[in-house]
Amino acid sequence: MSQEVWKEFEDNQITHSAAHYLMAIKQLLEDHGYARVTDIAKALNITRGSCSISLKPLKKRGLVVEDENRFLKLSEEGKRLAELVELNDKLLEILFGEVLGVDAEQAEIDACKIEHLLSIEASTKLSAFVNVWNSERPEVEAFKNLLKSEPSTCAGDSGSCEVCNSICIKPLPQVPSSAS
Ligand SMILES: [Zn+2]
Ligand SMILES: [Zn+2]
Structure with a gap:
């Protein structure tokens, strides 16, 4: 396995946010037959401004297409990714x-x-x-x-935990915080 794989995470085909924009547009088109920036912003619970900014790279890549009336559609590739x-x-x-x-x-x-x-x-x-x-x-x-x-809960002790094998993956106990 290449040691460089972790870097590919950053060059993934689409970001998580982009994926949710595409899915939101697809859902709006299915439900209402149209998707405007306002509708997408509302569906994703974000401001209209930040929605416009995030849509820019998706339009640039041809995943999202805007018509003359500012209605948004997905290209074939945008739809496939969604x-x-x-x-x-x-x-x-x-x-x-x-x-x-x-x-x-x-x-x-x-x-x-x-x-x-x-x-x-x-x-x-x-x-x-x-x-x-x-x-x-x-x-x-x-x-x-x-x-x-089969056992599937962690015993919290690497010596005896049957689930985690050689290492125990349970988080260490938190130091009690005063602001609890
Ligand atoms: Zn997600
Ligand atoms: Zn364990």
């Missing part, structure tokens, strides 16, 4: 929540954070995995039961 990120989000939420048993709210947060970072290959393999997971085949049901029966 769909891909939406799909990744759905698959990751299933992986974290249903497969790994992460609390539903936390699974949603974790999925949201990384939805725009998956490679096409990882996304495709994850999709195939979720298809098997949802197939209700007896082997899959047996595997689900096996997973449930």
